[in-house]
Amino acid sequence: xxxxxxxxxxxxxxxxxxxxxxxxxxxxxxxxxxxxxxxxxxxxxxxxxxxxxxxxxxxxxxxxxxxxxxxxxxxxxxxxxxxxxxxxxxxxxxxxxxxxxxxxxxxxxxxxxxxxxxxxxxxxxxxxxxxxxxxxxxxxxxxxxxxxxxxxxxxxxxxxxxxxxxxxxxxxxxxxxxxxxxxxxxxxxxxxxxxxxxxxxxxxxxxxxxxxxxxxxxxxxxxxxxxxxxxxxxxxxxxxxxxxxxxxxxxxxxxxxxxxxxxxxxxxxxxxxxxxxxxxxxxxxxxxxxxxxxxxxxxxxxxxxxxxxxxxxxxxxxxxxxxxxxxxxxxxxxxxxxxxxxxxxxxxxxxxxxxxxxxxxxxxxxxxxxxxxxxxxxxxxxxxxxxxxxxxxxxxxxxxxxxxxxxxxxxxxxxxxxxxxxxxxxxxxxxxxxxxxxxxxxxxxxxxxxxxxxxxxxxxxxxxxxxxxxxxxxxxxxxxxxxxxxxxxxxxxxxxxxxxxxxxx
Ligand code: ADP
Ligand code: MG
Numbered sequence: 202x203x204x205x206x207x208x209x210x211x212x213x214x215x216x217x218x219x220x221x222x223x224x225x226x227x228x229x230x231x232x233x234x235x236x237x238x239x240x241x242x243x244x245x246x247x248x249x250x251x252x253x254x255x256x257x258x259x260x261x262x263x264x265x266x267x268x269x270x271x272x273x274x275x276x277x278x279x280x281x282x283x284x285x286x287x288x289x290x291x292x293x294x295x296x297x298x299x300x301x302x303x304x305x306x307x308x309x310x311x312x313x314x315x316x317x318x319x320x321x322x323x324x325x326x327x328x329x330x331x332x333x334x335x336x337x338x339x340x341x342x343x344x345x346x347x348x349x350x351x352x353x354x355x356x357x358x359x360x361x362x363x364x365x366x367x368x369x370x371x372x373x374x375x376x377x378x379x380x381x382x383x384x385x386x387x388x389x390x391x392x393x394x395x396x397x398x399x400x401x402x403x404x405x406x407x408x409x410x411x412x413x414x415x416x417x418x419x420x421x422x423x424x425x426x427x428x429x430x431x432x433x434x435x436x437x438x439x440x441x442x443x444x445x446x447x448x449x450x451x452x453x454x455x456x457x458x459x460x461x462x463x464x465x466x467x468x469x470x471x472x473x474x475x476x477x478x479x480x481x482x483x484x485x486x487x488x489x490x491x492x493x494x495x496x497x498x499x500x501x502x503x504x505x506x507x508x509x510x511x512x513x514x515x516x517x518x519x520x521x522x523x524x525x526x527x528x529x530x531x532x533x534x535x536x537x538x539x540x541x542x543x544x545x546x547x548x549x550x551x552x553x554x555x556x557x558x559x560x561x562x563x564x565x566x567x568x569x570x571x572x573x574x575x576x577x578x579x580x581x582x583x584x585x586x587x588x589x590x591x592x593x594x595x596x597x598x599x600x601x602x603x604x605x606x607x608x609x610x611x612x613x614x615x616x617x618x619x620x621x622x623x624x625x626x627x628x629x630x631x632x633x634x635x636x637x638x639x640x641x642x643x644x645x646x647x648x649x650x651x652x653x654x655x656x657x658x659x660x661x662x663x664x665x666x667x668x669x670x671x672x673x674x675x676x677x678x679x680x681x682x683x684x685x686x687x688x689x690x691x692x693x694x695x696x697x698x699x700x701x702x703x704x705x706x
Contacts, residue, residue, distance in 0.1 A: 377412065401704055
């Protein structure tokens with residue numbers, strides 16, 4: 202029988218919900234599904250469990266399979282975009298692209314351009330012509346730990362579809378915590394059978410989640426490619442980060458599973474500790490050589506309060522360490538790039554040679570309508586269709602978008618110049634009536650509310666020298682938010698970590 206979304210979740214009594222809540226919160230505390238509390242001391246002494254749902258969220262099995270299957274194509278696509286300097290100059294640069302009007306994008310792009318103008322990463326390769334194979338071989342590889350985000354789309358047809366929200370190329374978070382929520386839901390099922398309230402709640406409908414090992418495999422592949430004994434991986438982190446456990450689980454897995462040590466530093470710390478060996482371009486933090494730089498900071502202008510923070514970022518970029526992501530890969534993840542990809546011919550430019558038209562159509566089938574506000578009738582169209590739209594600037598991390606009725610007054614304030622940095626995207630209308638029981642430590646009980654769930658598929662890609670060395674699809678995440686909240690940031694709004702219950706619709 203087909204699953205009915207509007208009938209989820211099954212009926213649970215108050216005492217059953219209380220029992221699930223108690224078991225969930227203690228399991229979460231026992232298994233590191235944690236956040237630091239607000240303003241923790243320098244040496245943390247306590248933690249709180251992450252916001253979570255008591256039951257997994259239903260998701261059509263065929264669409265979960267589809268999202269996992271197309272991840273490899275996305276891994277290749279974004280790797281190739283990052284290797285296409287002309288494309289990124291045009292779309293994100295300060296001469297013709299987003300960088301012209303968006304200061305943050307402009308600063309990142311300009312720093313990257315200067316490094317290229319100075320001859321690229323390893324200065325010794327001046328002996329080879331810029332476009333030669335030998336020159337290419339001197340450049341470091343890039344590593345991407347990606348997350349492609351999707352919502353279920355209740356289109357006119359009676360079947361649900363999948364639509365991409367965005368593709369993240371920097372600081373894609375919650376991989377390790379999502380694995381722990383999936384384990385939590387499986388545990389609650391083993392423990393209580395969810396009180397036999399739904400025939401859909403059975404073992405084979407809880408898909409495995411091994412995201413931690415998968416993401417770490419990507420970092421370890423970069424470390425192995427760098428191939429210098431004694432080198433370590435650098436995590437660049439924010440000074441006031443509360444989501445540290447999500448990062449620590451990666452560190453533990455790197456050490457325990459791969460014997461790789463990690464150094465955590467902020468941009469401020471790196472300003473005095475990081476240096477480049479002028480003869481080899483190797484990156485050192487204090488006296489330790491760095492194989493791979495993994496950014497869990499650097500995606501928002503707030504991470505660069507002074508020019509010196511940009512200088513530190515450019516120092517890391519100029520070294521021969523493998524950057525995750527490199528600046529071009531960060532730029533490739535821009536919302537503007539996502540929109541330009543939807544224009545005729547762009548996908549063919551990157552994938553046309555070795556992917557079939559059917560494979561390209563599959564990717565396109567996961568997109569909503571998008572356009573740039575700088576197009577001739579872009580603003581007019583956005584005004585007319587505002588009720589079904591979201592506007593997005595060139596930013597990551599939540600809280601930046603403009604929705605529906607807020608769009609016309611916002612457009613009144615937007616200059617023609619500024620419009621170049623903004624894209625319009627059709628709203629993905631999710632299935633109606635799906636509810637869940639959400640828990641966060643600030644509230645006494647769980648809250649039953651109508652929700653929207655966003656699926657993220659993780660993948661990684663190690664690439665450079667004009668080719669992809671290796672890429673993989675490695676895991677998934679679900680974030681669920683109350684339907685009345687536009688944004689789904691677990692850290693910013695009322696949104697919780699969740700997992701999947703696969704259903705046949
Ligand atoms: P950010 O880089 O800030 O995460 P996103 O593009 O992911 O930007 O947008 C933030 C949130 O806004 C998403 O998690 C989703 O909840 C909502 N959102 C974004 N685009 C759409 C859309 N086209 N339809 C419906 N909701 C959207
Ligand atoms: Mg997002």
